[in-house]
Amino acid sequence: MSVFCGIGVCQACVVDGERPCLSRRSGAVGSDPHALERQARLVVIGAGPAGLSAAIAAADAGLDVVVVDRGARPGGARRPAALIKRAEQHERIHLRLGVDVWRALPDRTLHLTDGAELRPAALILATGAYDRVVPFPGWELPGVITVGGAQAQLKQHGVPRGQRILVAGRGPLLQVAAAGLAAGGAHVVAVADGVPLRKWFGHWPVVARSPRRLLQAAWLRFLLLRHGLTLLPSHELIAADAAGGALRVTVGSSPKGLTKTFDVDLLAVGDGFTPQVELAIALGAATRIDPRDGSVVVVERDQRTTAPGVFVAGEAAGVGGADQAAAMGILAGLAAARHLGVEVQIPARLRRRVASLRRFADALHDVTRIDPGFTAGVADSTILCRCEGVTFGEARAAVADLGVDDPRSLKLVTRVGMGACQGRLCGGAAADLLGADPTPYQHRPVAVPVPLALFASGGHE
Numbered sequence: 470m471s472v473f474c475g476i477g478v479c480q481a482c483v484v485d486g487e488r489p490c491l492s493r494r495s496g497a498v499g500s501d502p503h504a505l506e507r508q509a510r511l512v513v514i515g516a517g518p519a520g521l522s523a524a525i526a527a528a529d530a531g532l533d534v535v536v537v538d539r540g541a542r543p544g545g546a547r548r549p550a551a552l553i554k555r556a557e558q559h560e561r562i563h564l565r566l567g568v569d570v571w572r573a574l575p576d577r578t579l580h581l582t583d584g585a586e587l588r589p590a591a592l593i594l595a596t597g598a599y600d601r602v603v604p605f606p607g608w609e610l611p612g613v614i615t616v617g618g619a620q621a622q623l624k625q626h627g628v629p630r631g632q633r634i635l636v637a638g639r640g641p642l643l644q645v646a647a648a649g650l651a652a653g654g655a656h657v658v659a660v661a662d663g664v665p666l667r668k669w670f671g672h673w674p675v676v677a678r679s680p681r682r683l684l685q686a687a688w689l690r691f692l693l694l695r696h697g698l699t700l701l702p703s704h705e706l707i708a709a710d711a712a713g714g715a716l717r718v719t720v721g722s723s724p725k726g727l728t729k730t731f732d733v734d735l736l737a738v739g740d741g742f743t744p745q746v747e748l749a750i751a752l753g754a755a756t757r758i759d760p761r762d763g764s765v766v767v768v769e770r771d772q773r774t775t776a777p778g779v780f781v782a783g784e785a786a787g788v789g790g791a792d793q794a795a796a797m798g799i800l801a802g803l804a805a806a807r808h809l810g811v812e813v814q815i816p817a818r819l820r821r822r823v824a825s826l827r828r829f830a831d832a833l834h835d836v837t838r839i840d841p842g843f844t845a846g847v848a849d850s851t852i853l854c855r856c857e858g859v860t861f862g863e864a865r866a867a868v869a870d871l872g873v874d875d876p877r878s879l880k881l882v883t884r885v886g887m888g889a890c891q892g893r894l895c896g897g898a899a900a901d902l903l904g905a906d907p908t909p910y911q912h913r914p915v916a917v918p919v920p921l922a923l924f925a926s927g928g929h930e
Contacts (some may be wrong), residue, residue, distance in 0.1 A: 478794075485610075488713060498555050498763050499826070500738040501688070505853075509530050509535045509587045509588075509589045510532065510533060510556075510589055510590050510591070511533070511534050511535070511589055511590065511591045511593070511806075511808065512515040512526055512534075512536075512537060512579065512589040512591075512592050512593070512646070512910050513520065513527075513534060513535070513536045513537070513592075513593045513595060513811065514536075514537050514538075514570055514579075514592070514593070514594050514595060514596055514597050514748065515536075515538055515545070515594070515595030515597055515783070516536050516537075516538035516540065516543035516544065516545065516556075516564065516566070516595075516599050517544065517545025517595060517783065517794065518545060518547060518549055518552060518783070518794045519595035519597070519598055519782040519783025519784070519794035519795060519797055519798035520536060520538070520593070520595030520782070520783070520798060520800065521536070521543060521549070521552040521553065521555075521556045521800045522547075522552060522781050522782070522794075522795040522797075522799045522802065523582070523593045523595060523796030523798035523817045524536050524556055524559075524562050524593075524798075524802065524804070525552070525555055525559060525562070525799075525801065525802065526798065526799045526801075526802025526803050526806070526876060527593075527802040527803070527805055527806045528559050528561035528562050528841055529809055530802070530803065530806040530811045530813045531806070532561065532805075532806055532811060533561050533563070533608075534558070534561060534562050534563065535563045535565060535587070535589075536562060536564050536565065537565045537568055537569075537570060537579075537581065538564070538565070538566055538568070539568065539569045539917075540566060540567070540882065541566055541567050542686060543556060543557070543564060543566065543568065543787075545597060547791050548624075550681060551794075552665075552795070556590075561781075563637060564670075564688070565581075566777045567700075568582055568583050568585075568705070569579050569582040569915050569916070569917045569918045569919075570663040570748060570915050570916060571597060571623075571825045571914070571915060571923065572751070572914065572915060572916065573748045573751040573752050574751070574752070575751075575752055575776065575889050576588065577589055577590075577591075577592050577752065577778055577779065579730070580923070581919070582923070584921055584923070585650075585914060586746045589776045589778075590778060590809055591777075591779075591780065591781065591796075591805045591809050592752070592779050593772075593780045593781070593782060593801050593802065593805055594748055594749055594752075594754075594767070594774075594779065594780070594781045594782070595613065595781075595782045595783045595785070595794070595798060595801075596744075596745040596746070596747075596748060596783075596784075596785050597744075597745055597783060597784050597785070597794075597894060598743055598744045598745055598785070598788050598795075599615075599617060599742065599743055599745060599905070600615035600616055600617040600618070600739045600740075600742060600743075600839075600905070601640075601737055601738055601739070601740050601741045601742055601743045601764075601845060601897060602615060602638070602705075602739065602894065603839060603898065604844070604847060604848070604851055604852065604853060604861070604895070604898050605706045605707065605709070605796045605847070606684075606708040606709070606710075606773075606848060606851050607709030607710055607711075607716075607718075608702045608709065608738070608851075608852065608855070609709050609852045609855045609858075610709055610710075610711055610716065610889075612715070612716045612733075612734060612735050612736060613709055613738065614721075614735065614736070614737055614738070615737070615738060615739055616636065616638065616642055616643060616737050616738065616739035618703050618737075619634070619646060619650060619735070619737035620646055620649060622904075623650060623653045627653060630736060632654075632655050632656060632734045633655075633656050633657065633658055633715075633731075633733040633735070633766040634647075634650055634655045634656065634733060634734065634735040634736070634737055635657075635658050635661065635708045635718050635731050635733045635735075635736050635737070636650070636659075636660045636661070636718075636737045636738075637660070637661040637662075637663075637704075637705075637718070637720060637736065637737070638662070638663065638706070638738045638739040638741075639662060639663045639664050639737050639739075639740045639741060639839070640662070640664065640741055640833070640837045641686070641689075641692070641833070642739060642740070643661075643739065644660055644662075644689050644690075644693060644700070644839065645660055645689065646737060647660045647693065647698055648689060648692040648693055648696065648698075649855035649864070649908065650737070651692075651693075651696035652696070653693075655735075657696065658699070658733060658873055659699040659700070659701055659720075659729075659731065659807065660693070660699070660700050660701065660706065661701045661704040661705070661706065661720040662696060662701065662702050662703075663703065663704065663705035663723075663731075663740075663911060664686050664702065664703070664731035664836055665702060665703040666702050666703075668835075668836045669832075669836055671835075672832035672835065672836065675828050675829055676829075676832065677833045678825070678828075679825075679829050681792075682829060683712070686756050690803075697817075701720065701729070703723060704720045704721060704722050704729070704739065705713055705721060706718070706719075706720055706882060707719040707720060707721045707728065707928060709736055712732060713796065715732055715733060715916075716732070716734070716735070716736055717730060717731070717734050718730070718733060718736050718857060720803035725892045728755060735782075740837075740839060741837055741839070742764075742784060742788045743764055743765075743787065743893070743897060744764055744765065744766050744784045744785045744786075744787070744788060744894075745785060746765050746767055746785050746911050746912045747911055747916050748808035748913075748916060749767045749774065749776075749779070749781060749785060749910055750911055751913070751914065751916070752774075752776045752779050753775070753779075754767050754768070754772070754774035754775055754779055754781070755767075755768040755775040755776075756768060756908060756911070758906065758907070758908070758930070759834075763912050764788070764897070764907075765907055765908050766784050766785065766786055766787050766813075767781045767786050769786050770780050771800060771804050771815070771820075771872045772786065772797055772800050772801035772804050773804055773808075775906050779810065780804055780805050780808075781801065782794065782797040782798040782800070782802075783797055783798060783874045785864075787827070787830060789826060789829070789830030789833070790826075790830065790833075792826055793823070793826035793827065793829075793830055793893070796819065796822050796823045796826055796881040797823055797904055799819060800815065800819055800820070800823055801881065803815045803819075823874055834903075841901060841904075842901065843898075843901055844861065844898050844901045844902045846879070847861050847898075848861065849861050849862025850862060850866065852896045853885060853895055853898060853899060853902070854883075854886065854888060854899070855895065856886075856887070856889050856890055856894075856895075857883075857884040857885065857887060857888045857896060859883050859884060859885050860896020861902065863883055864879060864883055864899065864902055865902070866889045867879060867883050868902070868903065870889075873903070874903060874905065875903065875909070876899060876900060876903065876907075876909040876910055877906055877909060878907060879899060879903060880892075885899050886899060886910060889918070890909075891913055892910035893910075896910030896911075897910075
């Protein structure tokens with residue numbers, strides 16, 4: 470089976486009983502659930518840049534903070550060393566690692582996979598995002614993985630030295646992943662980015678006001694050149710085929726109509742990100758559709774959601790990268806502290822920084838956007854739902870012959886979205902095919918796979 474989703478739900482990446490996207494779950498810090506309940510006036514879900522920044526800001530303001538994260542180590546995909554060190558050494562921050570929230574209720578009751586039940590006075594959601602992939606012929610084949618899955622595999626298990634990898638999709642993360650894989654010993658044959666460089670020209674004023682981003686881009690380009698990587702702008706994925714135990718991948722340039730074929734061991738693909746908003750919806754927070762990429766994001770003001778006592782930071786409020794997530798985290802931590810009665814000032818410069826980072830994120834979204842109707846040209850034979858093996862043709866037949874026009878009906882008739890990933894990977898494409906709201910694919914009363922023992926015991930093992 471191939472490593473695919475990078476978020477621990479698709480189960481396609483099991484290697485020797487362990488999923489590369491998640492470390493083995495053992496030794497959570499502070500393992501007494503009752504002690505945890507006494508500490509949990511403020512809970513932060515997620516220990517990435519947004520979650521750690523929120524926890525540190527609230528703890529510095531004088532609050533005891535519990536941080537819950539499914540990973541065995543804090544930091545998320547980026548693992549920012551300075552933030553991790555501050556959080557681990559802060560006497561008011563209590564890390565609960567290797568633990569998921571599998572159920573959340575509107576009164577802020579949280580059920581954890583270790584059997585604990587929390588009901589904090591305030592809650593900060595920093596649940597991040599996962600890779601989005603536009604389906605193409607062959608995306609279900611072994612060896613086709615997401616960019617996030619490839620990075621997780623590299624960090625947890627490394628990659629075989631000399632393994633041939635093609636990185637393809639849309640957006641700057643492709644180059645970041647390619648540089649990391651090359652540094653890890655892989656032979657990255659090329660980076661095929663479907664975004665033309667000219668699309669950035671209309672956003673030059675915003676880019677010019679972001680010198681740090683320009684320096685990061687220049688440094689990244691230097692790393693790519695140092696590793697001898699070929700960058701193919703305006704080249705989109707056309708298809709992947711099995712070829713003698715490997716993959717034969719075809720990419721094409723839309724303006725010129727030219728195609729290139731690569732024989733590789735691994736295809737790492739990503740077309741942006743899908744915010745994880747399942748818990749926000751379960752808690753009663755309002756959401757909206759981001760017109761820039763069709764994703765569901767949490768409605769917020771100063772990181773405060775419409776659900777009482779619930780705040781959001783990072784990608785769940787709109788994908789924008791680690792810098793934006795960290796700034797949002799600080800703002801959310803201070804806002805939550807103020808909500809809990811702590812006299813704390815929120816600096817105007819912090820709000821200006823968040824606003825500036827959001828402007829850059831808006832530009833990035835516009836450049837890399839996937840317009841509605843993107844599934845119209847996908848062949849009927851192409852797989853729509855990887856978990857259940859449902860093709861686009863079968864889904865279109867359900868629409869044409871049976872009048873299916875919403876995600877629930879499509880699920881009942883074809884099983885699209887009923888597999889292990891619960892529509893996380895196919896939901897966006899299915900909603901586009903239907904011309905429907907993608908929000909139903911984010912409604913998950915049970916947020917993650919859990920043992921039946923948790924149900925039998927009422928949430929307590």
